[in-house]
Amino acid sequence: MKWKFLAASILAAFSVAVPVAHAQDAPSAIHGFGIVNFSNDYITPRGLMVTNKGLTVQIITGLVFGLYHDPAEAIDDVSFVVGTFNDINTTQHNGPVGAWNEFDWFAGPSFHFGKNWNLDVQLGQFLSPPGNFKTETNLESALSFDDSGLGLPVHLKPYVKLFYAISGDSTVVTGRRGGTYDVEIGMAPSVDLMPFTLSVPTWVTVGPSSYWGGDNGVGVFSTGLTLTYPLPFAARFGHWSAKAGFQYYDFINERLRFAQTLIGTARPGSGGHRDEINGFAGFSFGY
Secondary structure, three states, X not given: OHHHHHXXXXXXXXXXXXXXXXXXXXXXXXXXXXXXXXXXXXXXXXXXXXXXXXXXXXXXXXXXXXXXXXXXOOEEEEEEEEEEEEEEEOOOOEOOOEOEEEEEEEEEEEEEEOOOEEEEEEEEEEEOOOOOOOOEEEEEEEEEEOOOOOOOOOEOOXXXXXXXXXXXXXXXXXXXXXXXXXXXXXXXXXXXXXXXXXXXXXXEEEOXXXXXXXXXXXXXXXXXXEEEEEOOOOHHHOEEEEEEEEEEEEEOOHHHHHHHHHHOXXXXXXXOOOEEEEXXXXXXXXX
C-alpha cells in the first residue's frame, strides 16, 4: 500500500499547483498515438538485455487527454496520458501466451511551462505474461527542455529522468526489489534534413549501487542514429512517419552483464556482453 500513498501524494501536490480550467477557457481534447518498432534486440533504457535472438516487435499505444490550456499562465498546458507497451518475442513459444513477452501500462499527468519546459509524471507496471518476473510497479518523472523553437540549426532537447522502483522484482534482475532508483541523463540532438529528420538519442544512467545490486553507480551508456521520414497521408488519417536506425549500448555496470547470464541472453560464466548494437525500423502515428 506504500506505493499507492506515494503516488497519490505526488498527484495531489500537482493538482493543487495547477489552476483549474473553466469550460469557456478551452475545450478538452483527446488525442491518440501509436508506435510500432521491429528490432533485433530488446534492451531497456536502464540497460537490461531482455532478448537478443530473433525479431522483437514492440507496440506502444496511448491517449492524451487535454485538461487545461492557457498561454498566459505560468503552467500553460496540462494533459493526462494513459498508454500500454507490448513486447512480442518471435523466438518465444510459451503455451498459454505464445510470443507475448511483456505487457506494461502507464498513466500520469504532463505539464508544459515556461514555453520550453515539460514535466511528465507516470505511474506504471511491468508485467510478464509468461511469468518470467513478478509484477514491477514504478514511478517515473521526466523533466525536459524543448529548444526546437529557438531557431538553432541543431536542437539538443536535453532531459533528466528519475525512475523509482516501488515494488516487485528488480527491473535489472540483480538489484533491490523496490525502494531504489536510477537517474537517466540524456539528450536527443536532431537536425532537419528536409524531408528527413536525423536524431542522435544519447543517455547515461546513474544511481545507488542498490539499484543494480552492487558495482559502481553508473549503469549503461547509449547513443545512436535515428532517421525519420513523414509519410504523405491525408491529414484526416492523422500524422504518420517511418523511422529506421540503430542504438549502441555500453553495459558499464558489471551487474548488468551478470544479469544477461541469468536470463539467458549471454552464456553462463561468460561475463556477459560488454556492448551491443540494436538495429530497428518502424512507424508511428498520432491524431
